[in-house]
Amino acid sequence: MNGNQSNGHDLENGDPDDPDDPDDPFDDDAHYVNGNGAGHGIADDSKPIEADEVYDTMAQLIAAGVVESVSTTMLQSPQDLKASVEQECTKEFPNGVRGAKVTSEFDMMVKSQLKAIGAERASTKRKLQESALYEPSNIKRRKLANWGMSNGFAGDSGGSILRDEPNTVVRLNFDKCLVELRNQKLIEHAEDFVGETTAQVFAALLASLCRKVYRCQHNQYTIMTEEEEETYFTGVRVTTEDIFDHLCPSVDLSAGIGTASEEDIDVRFAEKIRKYPPQVQGARLNGTLDEGDEILGSDDEDYDRTGDRPKGPYANGHGHRQGSITQNGTKLGGDYSGEGQPSRAEQIYQMRQHLLILAEAKQQFVRHCGQNEWTVDFGPLIQQIRYVELDTMIEDNFGRHGLRLTRILREKGKLDDKTLPAMALMRKPDVHVKMAEMEMAGFLEVQEVPRDNNRAANRTMFFWFFDEARTLKRVLDNAYKSMVRCLERLEVERYKKRNVFSVTDRKDVRGQEEEKLRGDVYNEYLEYLDIEKKLLSQVSRLDDLVSVFQDF
């Protein structure tokens, strides 16, 4: 959305004091999915961390893209980099870059050089990924008896690669971190709108999908590797099997969806395939393919057999299935090797139900983009999430009726002060009060159209409308301002307790406050910690919001 994001906003990881904050981006108890590495070594701080362990963890982080190795080109801004590459290339054209043919040659050259730079940047990552252990697809998830996600900790080849290159400089890859943070936000929303189990399935989908998602926003200066460019233009998609492999084995897939009689379910409708992303239309999403949509009743053979869902090795007619395998090329239900109950096919069937719900949701968390293939349209989805956050604020500030009025305006455009109360089933004076309130707060705009020249109030029509861009900007602004105010307040609180800090800052007291401090001072100290915790977690929540409105 706005320019280069590579420097992110630093508060993303500025909240180390607060393990309880529910929104702490790195405090993700629910997110086993890509929990490889992070927090692994910290778990047991009584033992010193082994160097091997550090290398290995680092290797995993790099392979996952959360941390990247730094090369000199990264220190330049993307604009500068492009400019210098262009300069280099100009030297190859002593006669100047003129004419269509030469220009396109030149462009090709610049592009390929940029791509080479991209490839060079990713080389360490590539190497580590190729060391195979970190490729999640190589991990047979349900076969490993590890507690959570099998995090490929069994080998050390990744670590040894790093050890061979001891001068590797690394830094956080903000682009990738934003992708991960965005995933967490989306999962939260799925939890909120659908339910916990479904959100866990969604988490698995995102984890699987986002191996190929490198950043949230692109611009003309974004330097992509070949790999990325490919997925950027064709879009990423994952198969049902992929998702299943990323799913935490402890998720009870049978939970979270109500039951309904089979005759009330239209499988063809549930399994509808949408090949193209939805178009954003104001606050609403409309699938582009409503009419001519391809409806596939047998997207996978599990559906053909809903009557006799896979119950175990014997429940599904084999002959029945054969045709379908060739049809969609996935080998579902291939292994019934008795890994306890329920079978893999049964579980996949259940997981699909969750995916279908996500696809059916108004927000369109997921798009069923092909047979057994799924994708996420991040752009429109994030736009929806922005509206959700906006609505949350409006409802909190102006109540249900305020929300009603703004949503009417968002849907209908400009309305005069006669139509609006009738639609909202509200009294005119009440509407006027609410509208004035919201206008003051910047959530609505009003346009006055005088009916004659003397501009008397009773001869003026008032049209209210919702200025989307302005409102979103205003919210972002407020979030930043509030963040500053929290930090300002923190300063003040610190100052108020300066007598305490004059003691606690002493080296001999630090870390042993409880023993060394006098009772009342210690209590004051605790009080401060409490305030700090509150304020910092608030900053973090605001920061979260900033991300939604700006970075994702």
Next chain:
Amino acid sequence: MDDQTPSLKAQLYAACEEACSGDPDRLFTQEDLTALDVIPPKDIKKLLQLIQILTNERLFAPVHLHSGLAWRLRPEAEAAKYKQLTSHDQVLVYEIIDAAGAEGAWQQDIKRRLNVQDNALRKALKELETKRLVVQFTTVENISKKMWIKANIKPSSRATGGPWYTDQFLDEAFIEALQSVVMSFIKNRGSYLSKGERSARSVSPVLPKKGVINGAASEAAIKSKKRTADAISKDDAPVVASAKTRKTIRLPLPAGYMEYPTTEEITAGIQAAEVAKGQPLKQEHVQELIDVLVWDNRVEEIRMGNRIGYRAVRISKQNPSLYSKPGDEDFWESRSNGLTTVPCGKCPVSDLCEEGGPVWAGGCEYFDQWLA
């Protein structure tokens, strides 16, 4: 006037009556009247004469259209009323009110169109009122306007505001109550009530055949109030599951569910529940209620083939009780975000707030309370 005329007149009127039996408001142009085959086609003079007589007798009401003059039939009983009128003013005023129909005529408008003195108009209206030909009424669109309508018809729903108005005032309590009914109907029909007993459930969301189901019960079962009460009473019963006790919640139904209630069904449900006073609510009114719930973000549209159904938003966060109202505190777990939890999010003076300004974060009362 020859002796044929009265019978021809009667024939023409009868023919018109028949022609507009389907649509009493039908207008007749001169061609239409000719086409009725009562008058010889060439005899325009005769036709005009008859029209004149009928108009004079108030059986024809002339209507001015862009394309020319046309006539609407006036029933004989209505025409007879004109005979009671005793002054010219009365006739003129009554004509206007008569033509305004169910929308009624604004006193100010009548005055302007007739260009009469205020007291002459008032006198005429008074006389008409004593004859019980017209009555005054108020329209919800502007309660200060003096409106007049023929005594024997009811003001249009635009003037009365439809079912939402009681004595020209928006009946908010009534609307709220109906909204709750609509909400609980949608919730009940479009979700699954999970009572937290895991074992009681099939492992698949799609049941093999219609069995004892909760959220998706049959039409008849839903409409009986007994079922609803039944569902509620189970909520209260303590659930002691052997392994883990989970609270009662409502769950979403599987994708492709085709029985989310439509406006039609919700209307039928409301009519069956007999919550609306007086005449039954029409579908268009129920649609208004649903629309508001959609705008309130409590309910969303869901396409089921070519039908539109409705289902509750954030169903698993909603209070599972069908009695919880959309306006209640505990209707659902409300959402929050950074700007709803920070005092500045709804601070009335936030625009003035800065260091060195009249208010600032360091000395802010809202923060004092928040941190306390």
